[in-house]
Amino acid sequence: MVEDYQLRPLSIEVYDQVVGIVHYTYSATVAPNGATSFRVTGKWTEIYLKQDGQWVMIGSAEGQIIRQEVLGHPRRLAARPNKRLQATRSKQRAPEAIR
Secondary structure: OEEEEEEEEEEEEEEOOOEEEEEEEEEEEEOOOOOOOEEEEEEEEEEEEEEOOEEEEEEEEEEEEEEEEEOOEEEEOOOOEEOOOOOOOEOOOOOHHHO
């Protein structure tokens, strides 16, 4: 279960008013069933294409956990980039800044 989270926009790039790329960092406190809560952080990118006047998400990519902190006991983990790209189209709305 996610106890709390923060999503911080880093940059928004728009190309020819047709393609938008949004970069974020995220952090969350996660509490698996019956386990000790821990903090995770990472990076997130969303890619949008403007179709018929609407921004449609066409892909996303994530950098997996780059730091994990068992509450009260920091522990560093090696960065593990996730090169997976979700190719499915989504009707999710684009962030306000690129509309």
